[in-house]
Amino acid sequence: MKDMITIHVEDLNGTVHTVEAPTDMGLSLMEAMKANELPVKAMCGGMAMCASCNIILQSDHELPEMGEDEEAMLDEAMVLDVPNSRLSCQIPVTENLDGLRVKLGYLTDPEA
Amino acid sequence: MIETDIIIIGAGPVGLFTVFEAGLIKLRCHLIDALPQPGGQLSEIYPKKPIYDIPGYPSVLAGDLIDNLMEQIAPFKPGFTLGERAEYIEKQDDGRYVVTTNRGTVHVAPVIAIAGGLGCFEPRKPDLDRLTDFEDHGVDYIIKDPEKFRDKKIVIAGGGDSALDWTIFLADVASEVTLVHRRQAFRGALDSVEKVKNLAEAGRVDLRTLSEVTTLRGDSELSGVSVTDLKTEEVNEIEADYYIPLFGLSPKLGPIKDWGLNLNKESISVDTFDYSTNVPGIYAIGDINDYPGKLRLILCGFHEATLMVQSAYKVIHPEKNLVLKYTTVSGVSGFEG
Numbered sequence: 001m002k003d004m005i006t007i008h009v010e011d012l013n014g015t016v017h018t019v020e021a022p023t024d025m026g027l028s029l030m031e032a033m034k035a036n037e038l039p040v041k042a043m044c045g046g047m048a049m050c051a052s053c054n055i056i057l058q059s060d061h062e063l064p065e066m067g068e069d070e071e072a073m074l075d076e077a078m079v080l081d082v083p084n085s086r087l088s089c090q091i092p093v094t095e096n097l098d099g100l101r102v103k104l105g106y107l108t109d110p111e112a
Numbered sequence: 113m114i115e116t117d118i119i120i121i122g123a124g125p126v127g128l129f130t131v132f133e134a135g136l137i138k139l140r141c142h143l144i145d146a147l148p149q150p151g152g153q154l155s156e157i158y159p160k161k162p163i164y165d166i167p168g169y170p171s172v173l174a175g176d177l178i179d180n181l182m183e184q185i186a187p188f189k190p191g192f193t194l195g196e197r198a199e200y201i202e203k204q205d206d207g208r209y210v211v212t213t214n215r216g217t218v219h220v221a222p223v224i225a226i227a228g229g230l231g232c233f234e235p236r237k238p239d240l241d242r243l244t245d246f247e248d249h250g251v252d253y254i255i256k257d258p259e260k261f262r263d264k265k266i267v268i269a270g271g272g273d274s275a276l277d278w279t280i281f282l283a284d285v286a287s288e289v290t291l292v293h294r295r296q297a298f299r300g301a302l303d304s305v306e307k308v309k310n311l312a313e314a315g316r317v318d319l320r321t322l323s324e325v326t327t328l329r330g331d332s333e334l335s336g337v338s339v340t341d342l343k344t345e346e347v348n349e350i351e352a353d354y355y356i357p358l359f360g361l362s363p364k365l366g367p368i369k370d371w372g373l374n375l376n377k378e379s380i381s382v383d384t385f386d387y388s389t390n391v392p393g394i395y396a397i398g399d400i401n402d403y404p405g406k407l408r409l410i411l412c413g414f415h416e417a418t419l420m421v422q423s424a425y426k427v428i429h430p431e432k433n434l435v436l437k438y439t440t441v442s443g444v445s446g447f448e449g
Contacts, residue, residue, distance in 0.1 A: 043230055043363060049157050050362060072299035076272060076359050077236065110378045111365065 005098035009038055010058070012104055021093045029055070029102070030089035040108045046089040051077030054105030057084040061100050063091055079105055114191060116142040117428055118421070119211050119221040121198045124152025126398030126413030127227035128181040134421045135188030135446065137434060142191035142219055144198045144211065146232035147361070148256045151178035153229060156361055159273075160301065165411060177410075187446025193217050195256040197232050201371050201394075209393060223393050223424040226380060227413070228368055228400040233361035238269070242328050250334025252356050261286045265351050267337050269325050270358035271295055276304040278358065283316050290318040290350055292325050292339055318350075328355060368400070376402045386423030387416045393427050395420045 003024050009017045021032035030053040033040045041052035048069040054077065057063060063086060066074075070090045074080040085105065091097075118134055120127045123145035131141045149155050151174075159175030166172055172180075196213035201224065203209055211219045235253030237243060243251060255261075255278055266286045268279050271293040277300075279291045291308065298305045312319035320339055326347070327338035336351045365378050374381040374390040379402030382388060387395050397420050398413035406412075425434050 041230075044153070044157055047158055047161060049161075050360075052362065068297065069299065072271065072295065072297070075295055076270065076299070077362075078238070078359070107362070 002095050002098060005093065005095060005100070007032065007093075007097070008058075008099075008101040009033060009055075010101075010103040011039060012106065012109055023093055023095050025093075027093045028089045029091040029093055029097075029100075030087075032093050033088060038104075039110060040088070040104065041110045042089065042108070044089075048073050048087055048090055051079060051087065051105075051107045053088040054079050054107045055086055055088045055102040056082060056105055057086060057101075058103055059099065059101035061097055063097075066090070077107060079107065114142055114193070114217070114219045116140045116191060116219070116221045118142075118223045118225055118424055119144065119209065119219050120225045120227055121145075121211070122152060122227035122229055122398070122400070123147070123150040123192065123194070124227060124229050124398065125154060125177060125181060125410050126229075126417055127152070127225070128178070128185055129414050130225055130227060130397065130417040130421060131185040131188050131190040132181075133418045134424070135185065136437065136439070136442075136444070137421060137425050139421060139425060139428060140190075140447065141188070142193065142221070144193045144196060144213060144217075144219065146195070146197040146234075148195040148254050150182060150192065150194070151175070152233075153363075154178050156233060163410070165409065167411060187444055189447045189449070193219065195254060197366065199367050207393075222428050224395070225417075225420060225424070226368065226373075226389075226394065226396040226400055227398045227417070228396075230363040230399055231365040231368065231378070233363050234366070235357070235361050236359040238325070238357050238359060240325065240328055246328055246330065246334045246355070249332060250330060250352070250354050251328070252354060253358075254361075255356065258282060258285055261354060263287045264353040266290070266354040266356060267292060267325065267339075267350060267352045268356045268358060269293070270360075271298045271300070272358065272360060273300040273304065274360075275358040276300040276308050278356065279317055280304060280307050280311065283311050288318070288351075289316070290320060290339070290352070292320045292323050294322070294324050294342065296321050320348075325355065325357070379406075387420045388423060395424065 019036040043052045044050040070087045117139040118141045120143045123143040154174035162171045196215045199214045200212045265288040267290045269292045311317040325337045326340040329336040380396035382401045384403045397416040399408045
């Protein structure tokens with residue numbers, strides 16, 4: 001079993017950051033990005049109660065199905081209609097996400 | 113003009129607890145917050161979430177923690193300027209600071225404690241033509257004084273707790289209440305959803321799900337909105353004195369960055385000796401500050417507030433010495449008036 005996966009994150013300036021994330025620490029994708037000091041606002045801390053960890057999936061990895069809270073939050077923040085839009089706090093870092101490519105949504109901007 | 117010892121910017125848990133610790137050493141406080149109610153994120157974002165790391169509470173709901181803090185600080189009679197954003201800080205000739213809000217309320221004190229969390233909450237605004245033209249002319253994002261809506265026709269949009277709670281509340285106040293929500297399901301407390309459905313069945317609320325407000329009408333004042341059914345694309349015209357979009361709030365650092373304070377990204381750099389900023393008499397505590405080893409936890413903010421007021425005391429009363437008193441010995445004696 002692979003205990004570290006690689007994730008590629010495109011920030012709001014278009015720069016792609018390649019980071020590693022452990023699969024055995026119960027991290028969410030949001031936490032893995034924050035642990036690597038990527039600029040993700042993630043205000044509510046992972047409760048699916050804001051949308052400031054919004055990402056757009058760029059690769060064809062299969063993500064866990066969206067829960068009701070996540071869907072409602074994305075809708076309220078007006079980013080549900082963006083194709084492949086998700087809350088990174090609701091995506092656990094698992095082995096099958098190795099090589100994942102995501103783009104940060106504009107709501108992640110700490111100044112936004 | 114409001115005069116006090118410490119102006120606290122931000123009425124979240126850390127700002128509120130500052131009132132208690134300041135009160136124990138006979139300092140008076142006045143809080144300013146952009147939100148219409150105290151509690152910051154805890155009231156606005158997650159009032160029903162349990163918090164497990166408050167010492168002495170195995171579990172406490174965020175909303176209950178705020179209620180308890182309000183009770184705890186009540187003897188010290190704090191002042192509140194709510195629903196207004198602290199905008200400008202100036203230093204007077206006598207050394208005291210003047211804090212002015214976006215609504216022009218003026219506060220004066222020798223010490224400022226910034227407990228601003230992640231900044232001031234600003235409403236998420238829908239993308240509608242003429243929306244900003246109607247702000248304060250029929251469009252409101254936060255509700256400060258519900259009486260304003262008495263016998264008026266109002267249209268609320270949103271699907272969270274605030275949209276549901278205000279729909280329920282205003283059903284008894286306004287002449288007509290329409291609730292418009294893009295989805296079928298609501299993201300709020302189940303009993304609130306139930307109440308809104310009952311009000312709709314009783315004909316007291318016009319509930320329009322899978323619908324969206326798409327146009328605002330009126331000359332200088334709002335007179336109506338168009339509501340589009342997202343399935344059939346049918347458009348209905350509704351008369352409205354007020355349109356209240358409640359799509360949640362998101363914090364922005366806002367004016368804090370213009371106050372001449374040393375910042376590290378979006379946080380205010382402080383000295384951990386007393387959580388002072390680079391400007392004498394201005395402190396920063398809680399989630400808004402930054403120092404080596406900083407953890408954004410409520411309990412750390414409580415500690416910071418406690419040390420901070422000791423230093424503030426020396427600014428306010430340079431001639432006096434302070435002796436630490438225990439509440440077990442001295443109790444809590446509040447202010448008379």
